[in-house]
Amino acid sequence: MSGPTPYAELTAHLRGIAALDQVSGLLMWDQETQMPIKGAAQRAEQNAAVASARHALAGAPALADWIAELASADLDPAAAVNVAEAARIHRRATRLPVTLAADLARVTAEAFSVWQMARAAGTYADFAPILGRIVALKRAEAACLAESGQSAYDALLADFEPGMTSEELALIFGRLRPGLTSLRERIAESGWSMPRFVGGFGKAGQVALARRLGDVFGYDWDAGRLDLATHPSSSGSNGDVRITTRVNEGDPRECVYSTVHELGHALYEQGLDPEQAMLPAGMAASMGVHESQSRLFENQLGRSRAFCEWLVLALGAQFGATGVDMPESLYAAVNAVETGFIRTEADEVHYNLHVMLRFDLERALVAGDLEVGDLEMAWNDRFLADFGLEVPAPRLGVLQDVHWSAGLFGYFPTYSLGNIYSAELHVALGRAVPDLDELLAIGELRPAIDWLRENIHRKGRLLAPRALIAEACGHEPTEAALLEYLERKYGALYRL
Known part of the structure; x- marks a missing residue:
């Protein structure tokens, strides 16, 4: 009797690796939403144990044997991707010492609670020592993983955006910045001010509205859940996809658009x-x-004039009078351009400028051109130069994001790539669903989601990132569509 084929053995092994990745994600979700503060030390050891087990599977000699056996096999496209990705996973694991992988998992679990407390206390010095440990470990990791040259x-960066380089990102940002700063300056000079929300927006009401947004955007509640956290996030895949959001009782925009943003991740x-x-x-x-x-989801759909037709009714039903009780006034309020400190609350004109700041600082940290002890001053100086504001507290500056505490160096620039891709996809979606605005106005998202399912979601990693977007849009993605969208939208809003 013949045994399992090499491909069957390889895929079973890969699913074991993925299962441990999912366990790590659940541990992180629990730490952000449920875990008592005194559990941090135990959680660090749990994370290290999972990372060690994952490293053993990823670096197993048997995986290399199956990859070699399948090198000349006639494989369908999905199988070919699985074998190629298995080779990448194995190569990176064999270059990375297990002790380093475990240390990274341990220290980032410790760092989350330290970051939370430092953020609440408003003291960067409380976070800097453990961030220094993370940066040292990430430099060591990069030294192990870097290919020749x-x-x-x-x-x-390769873990987050395969095929992208920091050199290319710098060129993209160099082309984006002039258009963004010019638009920002013209808006500031326009003299137009936007309406504002008025009144109180209780936590229970905002959570209820967030759940209603989940229904409208097609979130499968049997395969997910919604919780509150310090920093909104999405985790999990397939049958277990969890999102978190946060509440500002003086302004519902934070909860609404954090929720819609995370729903975009979750639906994927x-x-x-x-x-x-x-x-x-x-994947x-x-x-x-x-x-x-x-x-x-957050911007082109959720902040559209059309969707405000539905959202103004939902807000009114939940909170009564809000100060922006007509679709036009709500549309203006949720798209107000204001220079602020927080990336996740930034308008579309400022958002990518926030990303550029982080990209430059974290690249300098990894290269050793900037040390952790100088990071807060470097952040504040750069923010003043880019935004014209002095940062009054670390929670509004260097401590606002969770990413560096989690060791996610190389993640930030993907937000701007996402903006570029989303602008291209919005154009293609408009061609495919000609009555998109009419559907958004009544809270009907199914045709849009069906198009995304077919053109993006179901295709997983069958294509490289830019090739996937190019196939969906009919051409190579560039930043031009994003700049055109912003000029058109904000030119009309601010009468430019």
């Missing part, structure tokens, strides 16, 4: 090909593509 930062994960569940071919193409889904 590849920079340390690019070695880390719930829409992946179930036949390839827990295999690389059935998201990249974080840039992932962010394209969240930014499309």
Whole structure:
């Protein structure tokens, strides 16, 4: 009797690796939403144990044997992706010492609670020592993983956006910045002010509205849940996709658009090909593509004039008078351009400028051109230069994001790539669904989601990130569509 084929053994092994990745995600979700503060030390050891077990599977000699046996096999596209990704996973694992992988998992689990407390206390010095440990470990990781001629930062970036380089990102940002700063200046000079929300917006009401948004955007509640956290996030895949949001009782925009943003991530994960569940071919193409889904939901759809027809009624039903009780006034309020400190609350004109700041600082940290002890001053100086404001407290500056405490160096630029991709996808979606605005106005998102399912979600990693977007849009993505969209939208809003 013949045994399992090499491909069957390889895919079973890959699913084991994916299962441990999912366990890590659940541990992080629990730490952000449920875990008592005194559990941090135990959680650090749990994370280290999972990371060690994952490293053993990823670096197993048997995986290399199956890959070699399948090198000349006639494979379908999904199987070919799974074998190629298995080779990448194995190569990176064998270059990375297990002790380093475990140390990174341990220290980032410790760092989350330290970051939370430092953020609440408003003291960067409380967070700097553990951030210094993370940066040292990430530099060591990059040194192990870098290919010949590849920079340390690019070695880390490859985990989030395969095929992208920091050099290309710098060129993209260099082309984006003039258009963004010009638009910002013209808006500031226009003299137009936008209406504001008035009144109180209780936590229970905002959570109820967030759940209603989940219904409208097609979130499968049998495969997910919604919780509150310090920093909104989405985690999991397929049948278990969890989102978090946060509440500001003086302004419902934060909860509404954090929720819609995370729903974009969640719908992507719930829409992946179930036949390839827990295999690389059935995973998201990249974080840039992932962010394209969240930014499309949040901005082009969720902040559209059409969707405000539905949203103004939902807000009124939940809270009564809000100060922006007509679709036109709500549309203006949710698209107000204001120079602020917080990236996740930034308008579309300022958002990418926030990302550029983080990209430059974290690239300098990884390269050793900036040390952790100087990071707060470097952040504040750069923010003053870019935004014209002095940062009054670390929670509004260097401590606002969770990413560096989690060791996610190389993640930030994918937000801007997501904005670029989402602008291209919005144009293509408008061609495919000609009555999109009419549907948004009544809270009907199914045709849009069906198009995304077919053109993005179900395709997983069958194509490289930019090739996937190019196939959906009919051309290579560039920043031109994003700049055109922003000029058109904000030119009309501010009578430019």
